[in-house]
Amino acid sequence: MMKKLFSRALFSYVLGIFVLLIVSGVILNQVVSNYVVLIAVLLTVYIVLLLMLLHVFDKYIKPIKKATKTVGKLVEGNYRARMHHPSYGSIGELSSRINQLARNLSELSIHEQMQSEQLATVFDNTVSGLVHIDQKGYIHLVNRKFLTMFGKKAKDYKGYLYYEVIPNEKIHETVQKAFLYEENVKESITHYKGIDKFYLEIVGAPIFNDRNMLKGAVLVIYDITEMKKLELTRKDFVANVSHELKTPITSIKGFSETLLDGAMDDEEARQKFIRIIYKESQRLQLLIEDLLTLSKLEKEEFQLNIVEVDVKQLLQDITPIMQSKAAKKNINVTINIDSDSTVKIDEDRVKQVILNLLDNAISYTPEDGNITLQVDEVRDQLHIRVSDTGIGIEQEALPRIFERFYRIDKARSRNTGGTGLGLAIAKHIVDVHDGKITVDSKVNEGTTFDVYLPKETAI
Ligand SMILES: Nc1ncnc2c1ncn2[C@@H]1O[C@H](COP(=O)(O)OP(=O)(O)OP(=O)(O)O)[C@@H](O)[C@H]1O
Ligand SMILES: [Mg+2]
Incomplete structure (x- = not known):
């Protein structure tokens, strides 16, 4: 449309010039008799008018064409389009306003794009x-x-x-x-x-x-799966603790009542019942101690007491306790220590881990069995292995044995005095040392526990 307008204006302009030339030629013809002068004057007038036409074209028509093109690009969504035409006055003003508009549109679109990207990121993440x-x-x-x-x-x-x-x-x-x-x-x-x-x-x-x-x-x-699981674990824990406490308390209460009701006079019954009461109270004490240990380990502010310990020394303190317990079942305990180093660990807690593992090995290995305690170093870790030739653990039960109160055979475990907290405590201690505990077992062949602890535990 602009093109049409422009060519129409040009046509009228050229036509005007010709009309003007003819009219001025006719008038001048009356005044100037010499044809050469006449043609020269007409030519000069023509050139002046042509120059004027070119000036108008360059100053107004060309920038308007450019402005139309730029606005067209903006309408199509190309907000980077700009007018590059050095001009002054109203056309210059128009050009700078169009550029300003283009800049504003471009900023707006960037802003909008950023907002929608932010929204999409939040929505997706x-x-x-x-x-x-x-x-x-x-x-x-x-x-x-x-x-x-x-x-x-x-x-x-x-x-x-x-x-x-x-x-x-x-x-x-x-x-x-x-x-x-x-x-x-x-x-x-x-x-x-x-x-x-x-x-x-x-x-x-x-x-x-x-x-x-x-x-x-x-x-x-x-x-809310994690939350639900925690809730279930908490409920299970409360139920388990109550159950574990109830059993010895019921037995203590029952036997003391029987004694008070007259059994006290019977020497043999008295001896027997008091021994049971003593055993049950010992169980209670152990259970409460274990619970306190667990709750201490789980506290956020819990801190390990890291000290430098000689590996050989650490084991020398443990083995006599276990040797005597193993001797009662005629179990042979072999100890292999392949480490001359010192390690930085919480001595008492690590001793407790080894004691719990050895205690289990003895409890769950029939008479005349074998137990091996092996300690060596694997790269920058202290490796403790406790293996036995005992009853073993079924594959399905393996992932659960570190859970609190989990016992494979509750009745048998209770006979051995167990509460099902020993391995949970051991795992906690290993975890706070940033270590690892694994288990491998075959039913009726034996069980092996491997503990890996960093030789220098970070405090
Ligand atoms: N060396 C092992 N051989 C066979 N079974 C084992 C062995 N160690 C652990 N278990 C099984 O894993 C269960 C959990 O062991 P854990 O030490 O936590 O509890 P516990 O020995 O029953 O009681 P306690 O809290 O007194 O240690 C045991 O009840 C037992 O069934
Ligand atoms: Mg145990």
Whole structure:
């Protein structure tokens, strides 16, 4: 259109010049009789007019053409387009305003892009699953966490009705209630991914527009599995402690009542019952000591008492206690120490780990068995291995033996005086040393525990 206008103006301009030339030629013809002078004058006038035309073209028409082109690019979304034309006056003003507009548009678009990127980053990286559903029930957005929880790809959800692609009735109910009551609705569900069980808390939150009209809903899905597990562990722990305390207390109470009810006069019964009461109170004491140790180790402010210890010295203090216990069952204990170094560890705690492992080895190895305690160095770690030729542990039970109160055979373990806390304590101690404890076992062949501790434990 600009081109048309421009060519029309040019045409009228040239036509005007010709008309002017002819008219002035006719007038001059009357005045100037010499044709040469006449042509010279006309030519001069023509050249002057042509120069004027070129000037007008360069000063006004060309910049307007450029301005139109630049604005066209801006309309197409190319905010980097600028007018490069040195001009002054109104055209110069127009050009600088267009450039200013282009700069503003460019800044605005960068700002908008940054904001949407930030929003997308937050949406995608929140620790909760998020789903945006419109008022008709179509899914618009799902975030990465949601996809890790429920599987599939974003394209399998986007654009579909939520109840067709999210396979959980409780979630459907949550969305429906959020739409119906127009308020936040909270539900808890258990969700299976393969064989893994997850506990999820779902919040359906309705979204409103400026005029307070329902525009859809956002589903927020929190993974509360860890919290639930902790809660279950705490409940289990309380139940276990109560049970473990109840057993010896019931027995102490029962036998003392029997004694008070007359058994005291019978010498043999008295001896027997008092011995039981003594044994049970010893069990109680051990249990309470173990519980206190565990609770101390679990405290956040717990600090190891790191000292420099000679490895040989450390073991010399332990072995006599175990030798005598093993001798009662005629178990042979072999000790191999292949280390002349000193290590920086919490001496008392590490002794407790080795004692607990040796104690188990003796308890769970039948008479005439063999136990080996081997200590050496593996790179920058102290390696302690306790192996026995005892009853062994089934493969399924292996991952659980470090749990508190876990005993494979409760009845047999109770006979040995065990409470199921020994390995839990050992693992805790190894963990706070930044070490590692592993177990390998074969039923009826024996068990091997390996402990790796850094030779210099960081404080
Ligand atoms: N060397 C081993 N051989 C066979 N079973 C073992 C061995 N060490 C541990 N276990 C099994 O692991 C369970 C847990 O051991 P842990 O030391 O924690 O408890 P405990 O020995 O029963 O009681 P305590 O708290 O008095 O040590 C034991 O009950 C036993 O069933
Ligand atoms: Mg034990």
